[in-house]
Amino acid sequence: MTLSKSSGSSASARFDELNLAQASLISFQKRLKPGETGWEHAFEIAGRQMNVECLGNAYGYPHGPDNDLMLVLTNLYLEQGCPAGDAVVTTPYELLKSMGRNDSGRSYQILHDGLMRLTGTTYRISGWIDQRKAGTRRATFRFVEQVEDVNLQGTLLNPQTFGKGTKLRVTLARDIAENLRSRHLKPVDLDFMLSLPTNQAGILYRLLDALLFSDLEAQRTQVLSLSVVEWGRLLRLSNLSPDRIRRAIDPPHHELIRREFLKAVVYEGRGVAQRVVYTFNAQRPDHPLTPEQLLLIGRIKSMGVTDGVAKKFVRALPVSFVENRVKIAEAVLAQTTSFRRSRGAYAWDILSDVDDRYSVPETRRQLAGAKDGTVDVVRIPTPPRLPDEDHQGVLLELSPAEQWLTARAPLRLLLKGHLNDTEFQALELQCTQGQRSASRLFREVSAATAQTRLAALVVNLRKELTLP
Structure with missing residues (x-):
């Protein structure tokens, strides 16, 4: 990023307006070329056609750090109770703090320019879902309708950046405010996004998260496949050469794999026919464990497996699969009197078995069948994993x-x-x-x-x- 980020963020609300997330209004580009002031794109998402037109101003169109600013303003509006008049009241310092940024002069300058882009850029979106009216239509708006700054100390305002003591009143577009009040939202891990080291990683995370949320099949499989050229368009890149697109998105890929949002990224095919296949991690290590997961971890630890190994195993796989493996391990251990290494090592060998070497002992299976009418434990194929999956690149x-x-x-x-x-x-x-x-x-x-x-x-x- 152009700016350094602090280690923490004060942002607590974690939502994205669904139209904004799906329409991909913020360009992935680090900087714009002189005279580059707009783009247009027709595409399909969540089973509906969308056409998005973007016309910027002298500051260009929203890109890079404006992604953080858009989401922070959205969540501040929700935190402030969706106030009448659709305005967020804050200060430049509070905005920077919410974005996890320092309060240097450079930060204030970029905040100012970002607000000017969000105020001066007009979006025209066909396929906009109007939650209150329960329909789709063509919406034309600027994300920020108006920015008012008042210097509480009574001194003259700095014409270029926000001076000390300035209070801001940022009014959101009516179309956006109405949908936020109607809770046309999707969850987003804002703190995670703000903790990423580059604007590009944050933009990629936000859009991938929206695409995954909007695709039921991708949610089921945790796999998403996209045309590389179409992906470049969705990221609002001006150069759509497949090689240039790959060079642009590969560094954020490595960061999102390192942070365990993505499990793997693979390119298939050549030239303009190339596709990029994303495999997502079922759960990041910083996500809270569910009650079902906690119970399974307790059962695994009772077999002698260490806490860290048990948690990693449970987080990486569907609960139904882990439950099945735990049942098999418990049944085998119950009828085993001696262990070549240790009980925990033997339990882990059963839990992590990918060659189907273990099954419920016959006597145990018969007892279970007599109790619940079943004959066998349901087997669920293990999701394939390579030992060094964090480095699949x-x-x-x-x-x-x-x-x-x-x-x-x-x-x-x-x-x-x-x-x-x-x-x-x-x-x-x-x-x-x-x-x-x-x-x-x-x-x-x-x-x-x-x-x-x-x-x-x-x-x-x-x-x-x-x-x-």
Whole structure:
């Protein structure tokens, strides 16, 4: 970012107006070219068509740090009880503090310029959802309708930046204020967004979060696939060369993977046909645990597994899957009298098993069936994970043998029942000899599994296998 950020933020409300989030009104660009004052884009989101026109002013159009400012003003309006007149009353210092920024002269200058862009830029949005009237329409507005600054000390105002003692009255557009009052909102982790080190990471987080929220299938699979060029348009980039888009978004990708919002980012295809596939983490380490998760952690720890390992396991996987693995581990341990290493190590081996080596002992299964009428424990496939998933961006640089060593276990799990032993051995030969990338194949199979198209992928895979 242009500005340094402090370690904390005073922002407490965590909501985004859904139209604003989906319309992607803030450009990802760090700076604008001279004379670059507008853009227009037609696209589909949440099953409806949207067309967004943006016409800026002499300050350009909203970009970079204006993303933080827009969300902070939205949440201040909610915190202040959606006041009559649609105006947020604050000070420049309080705004900077809410945005997690220092109070240097440079910060005040950028705050001033951002308010001028949000005040002077007109948006025309077709497909705007009017929550109060329960319909869609074309809305034309400026995000900030009016900015009034009053110097409480009675001295002259600084014409360029906000001087000391200035109080602000920032009036939001009526269309936005009405939807905020009607609670046309989506949750957003504002503190997390403000803690990211660059404006670009924050903008990418906000838009990905909105896309995930708006796509039920993506919520189910935790996978989102987008055309790279279309993604560049949604980020309001002026250069839509796939290579330039990738160079722009790769640094934020690394940051969002490091902060565990994203699990992996993979590019598929070439040229303008390229797609970017995002795999999200089910839960970040800083999210509060649910009561169900806390109970499971307690059961896992009672088997001798450490607290940190138990929490990481529970956070990474669906509750239903963890419950199933815990039942199997408890049943096996109940009938085991001696352990080669330790009880905890044995329990962890059962919990993390991806080769289906463990099952509920027969006597235990029969007892459970007699009590509840079931015969077997429901099995839920484990979501595939590579041991070094936090660094998947460099997996393709490994040698063919190293790639296969890393990907073999999850590939065997995913392809179990689809490839026989001979076919799997032929696949291993191709991967270790460098004819096929095991890391890329894992990503393709993982995405196909999440999107329920694995059968079609396997048909093509079999055709490409040359049996020895």
